[in-house]
Amino acid sequence: MWEIVRESIPQLLSAGFKYTIPLAIISFAIGLVLALLSALTRLSQKSGAFLILKAIVRFYVWLFRSTPLLVQLFIVFFGLPYLKIKGILPHGVRMHPFTAGIITFSLNTGAYASETIRASISAVPVGQWEAASAIGMTRLQTIWRVILPQAFRIALPPLSNSFISLVKDTSLAASITIMEMFEVSQQIAAENYQPLLMYSLVAVIYALFTSVLSYLQGWLEHYFNHEVNAKKVNS
Amino acid sequence: MKLTNINKSFGDNHVLQDISLDFPEHKTTVMVGPSGSGKSTILRSLNLLGMPDSGHYDFDDFHLDFSQKITNKQKLAVRRSTGMVFQDYNLFPNHTVLGNVIEGPTQVLKQPREQAIATAKDLLNKVGLSGYEKHYPNQLSGGQAQRVAIARALAMHPKYILLDEPTSALDPELEQEVLRVLLQLAHEKQSMVVVTHNMIFAQRVANKIIFVEHGQILYDGDPKEFFSPDNPNERIRKFIASMTMKNL
Ligand SMILES: Nc1ncnc2c1ncn2[C@@H]1O[C@H](COP(=O)(O)OP(=O)(O)OP(=O)(O)O)[C@@H](O)[C@H]1O
Ligand SMILES: [Mg+2]
Numbered sequence: 193m194w195e196i197v198r199e200s201i202p203q204l205l206s207a208g209f210k211y212t213i214p215l216a217i218i219s220f221a222i223g224l225v226l227a228l229l230s231a232l233t234r235l236s237q238k239s240g241a242f243l244i245l246k247a248i249v250r251f252y253v254w255l256f257r258s259t260p261l262l263v264q265l266f267i268v269f270f271g272l273p274y275l276k277i278k279g280i281l282p283h284g285v286r287m288h289p290f291t292a293g294i295i296t297f298s299l300n301t302g303a304y305a306s307e308t309i310r311a312s313i314s315a316v317p318v319g320q321w322e323a324a325s326a327i328g329m330t331r332l333q334t335i336w337r338v339i340l341p342q343a344f345r346i347a348l349p350p351l352s353n354s355f356i357s358l359v360k361d362t363s364l365a366a367s368i369t370i371m372e373m374f375e376v377s378q379q380i381a382a383e384n385y386q387p388l389l390m391y392s393l394v395a396v397i398y399a400l401f402t403s404v405l406s407y408l409q410g411w412l413e414h415y416f417n418h419e420v421n422a423k424k425v426n427s
Numbered sequence: 428m429k430l431t432n433i434n435k436s437f438g439d440n441h442v443l444q445d446i447s448l449d450f451p452e453h454k455t456t457v458m459v460g461p462s463g464s465g466k467s468t469i470l471r472s473l474n475l476l477g478m479p480d481s482g483h484y485d486f487d488d489f490h491l492d493f494s495q496k497i498t499n500k501q502k503l504a505v506r507r508s509t510g511m512v513f514q515d516y517n518l519f520p521n522h523t524v525l526g527n528v529i530e531g532p533t534q535v536l537k538q539p540r541e542q543a544i545a546t547a548k549d550l551l552n553k554v555g556l557s558g559y560e561k562h563y564p565n566q567l568s569g570g571q572a573q574r575v576a577i578a579r580a581l582a583m584h585p586k587y588i589l590l591d592e593p594t595s596a597l598d599p600e601l602e603q604e605v606l607r608v609l610l611q612l613a614h615e616k617q618s619m620v621v622v623t624h625n626m627i628f629a630q631r632v633a634n635k636i637i638f639v640e641h642g643q644i645l646y647d648g649d650p651k652e653f654f655s656p657d658n659p660n661e662r663i664r665k666f667i668a669s670m671t672m673k674n675l
Contacts, residue, residue, distance in 0.1 A: 322476055322517065323513065324519075325476060326476065326506060326511035326513075327507075327510075327531035327579065327580075327583055328507035328531060345521075
């Protein structure tokens with residue numbers, strides 16, 4: 193048994209570092225940008241044409257939060273090639289599985305994180321907006337200099353949780369032929385007929401990855417909150 | 428600084444009822460009145476944090492008509508010429524004391540950092556907080572935090588400073604250290620509008636008193652007459668008596 197473990201660990205880890213981790217990191221980065229833009233759009237007080245943009249953003253967030261991630265992956269990878277439009281898209285939308293994975297995971301993470309960021313921005317006391325306005329800051333300055341830094345601290349724990357979930361959810365990418373860890377474990381299990389061992393092994397590796405992330409999360413929270421939590425020196 | 432025929436409603440609540448007031452330059456105007464009378468609403472009209480429904484506002488070169496749309500540019504310009512000190516300080520928790528004071532000068536006035544820091548240090552010295560530059564707001568007592576807020580407002584060199592119950596959140600000893608700073612500013616002829624429930628302080632600092640009740644101005648003028656036991660207005664005499672009792 194140890195023989196099998198020793199042989200498969202390098203294969204699993206290599207799949208992890210080659211696909212699972214990049215998939216998670218890239219999707220999360222793009223997702224965060226999408227989330228920030230979505231949250232700011234939805235919180236904006238602008239009217240006119242902006243209302244259309246707001247409606248689009250609301251639809252996007254609703255769509256990705258109300259459908260299963262696995263179904264989203266299938267639509268993007270297996271479904272879109274059949275989206276044929278005469279003249280414009282004669283061959284449908286075809287992409288590399290990794291690209292399809294990145295697009296779906298990014299959009300999915302963006303939808304969830306936009307709600308997190310929106311809630312965190314709303315959690316910053318209204319007095320902070322007023323204090324910034326009172327010294328003559330523009331709305332954009334207020335958001336960048338005063339509100340987002342505070343919202344970020346509030347958002348850090350839930351965003352870290354989203355990232356940890358994303359790392360685990362990348363296992364769904366096995367279903368669209370990406371050679372990530374879970375897919376590799378399935379292939380090994382099919383060869384050596386040791387499904388219990390192989391799936392347990394891959395579970396341990398996921399747990400290892402996410403534990404490291406949890407540790408980093410704790411460290412980040414400590415780092416970004418040190419001034420806010422600084423010990424009272426007087427009074 | 429002058430408000431003319433100001434009206435403001437929140438729903439059916441007619442909070443300011445056609446009030447007209449002027450706030451003389453280089454003087455301290457104190458606004459008093461029962462809770463919910465509209466003092467904060469008036470103060471917030473002066474830096475356009477709250478917009479009246481109608482009326483006129485003349486301040487420096489600004490002549491605003493609240494029944495027209497006030498542009499963002501006008502709002503920013505008025506806010507740059509007024510400083511505001513809030514009851515609960517509203518310091519930026521993610522910035523140090525120094526960071527709080529230089530935020531406006533560097534970001535809004537685009538002053539060079541060194542210049543802003545030099546001014547900030549002078550101001551912190553003035554409010555008695557030299558040496559606290561690197562502290563964060565949550566490391567300060569309420570009285571210290573409020574003095575930082577005053578320094579932050581002064582750093583913009585505003586024409587007027589607006590203070591909304593600046594000591595209401597403070598214990599009496601801490602209140603005194605803030606009031607001392609305000610008395611000093613009054614002495615230096617800084618134009619101020621102060622809302623306060625502290626009648627002893629009001630009597631000491633005011634060049635002009637405004638008494639607000641139910642969104643109307645019941646008194647607007649000389650503090651001596653206002654605080655005199657012979658004030659013919661019984662409502663005002665009762666108000667002062669009740670507030671003074673509270674302060675004791
Ligand atoms: N944002 C708001 N929405 C609805 N009503 C409001 C709002 N702000 C103030 N009011 C109402 O307007 C009236 C005047 O409020 P304001 O805050 O100006 O009173 P105040 O004199 O400052 O009272 P206090 O001494 O308690 O601070 C009150 O009846 C209050 O309930
Ligand atoms: Mg008030």
